[in-house]
Amino acid sequence: MTLRWAGRILFVAAIIVITDLALQPGHAMPATLLGSDKLEHLAAFAVLTVLAHIAWPGVSRWFTVPILVLYGIGIELAQASLTVGRTASLADLGADTLGILVGLGLLSLVRPGR
Numbered sequence: 001m002t003l004r005w006a007g008r009i010l011f012v013a014a015i016i017v018i019t020d021l022a023l024q025p026g027h028a029m030p031a032t033l034l035g036s037d038k039l040e041h042l043a044a045f046a047v048l049t050v051l052a053h054i055a056w057p058g059v060s061r062w063f064t065v066p067i068l069v070l071y072g073i074g075i076e077l078a079q080a081s082l083t084v085g086r087t088a089s090l091a092d093l094g095a096d097t098l099g100i101l102v103g104l105g106l107l108s109l110v111r112p113g114r
Contacts, residue, residue, distance in 0.1 A: 003054060004054070004055060004056075004057065005055075006054075007051050007052075007054030007055035007056075008055040008056075010051050010054075010055075011048065011051040011052055011054075011055045014044070014047060014048055014051060015048070015071075018044050018048070018075075019075065022075045022078070022079060023075075023078055023079065023082060023083050023086075024083070024086075025083055025084040025085050025086070026083070026084065026085020026086045037092070037095075038091065038092070038095040039095075041092050041095035041096050041099060042095045042096075042098050042099035042102060043099065044096075044099060045068060045072065045095075045096045045097070045098075045099030045100050045102075045103065046099040046100070046102040046103040046106065047099075047103070048068055048071075048099075048100075048103070049064065049065075049068060049099070049100050049102075049103025049104060049107070050103045050106055050107060052064050052067075052068070053103075053107050061104060065100055065104070068096075068100050069093075069096070069097060069100065072092075072093050072096035072097065073093060075092075075096075076088040076089060076092060076093055
């Protein structure tokens with residue numbers, strides 16, 4: 001199995017897990033793993049960014065970044081309308097976006113000049 005396919009499988013698995021956790025009712029949510037909801041958002045989107053670039057290395061970040069931001073917006077909209085005890089949060093979306101930037105920063109450390 002190539003690294004690209006492993007990245008794709010892990011990316012899809014991460015999307016499924018993150019979406020499931022995001023849409024859990026508020027009372028069913030586990031305690032935060034990283035001590036802060038915002039840190040968890042940041043970490044999740046940093047991981048998604050890195051996995052997206054491993055899975056689809058030829059795709060421009062100018063395509064990947066807006067897609068991940070739209071995914072974050074979709075999660076917040078779904079939380080506002082589909083779940084009990086959850087609300088949309090601009091702070092969560094900000095943490096998602098910061099996570100994307102952290103992921104891009106990590107990628108630039110590994111692959112300078114790209």
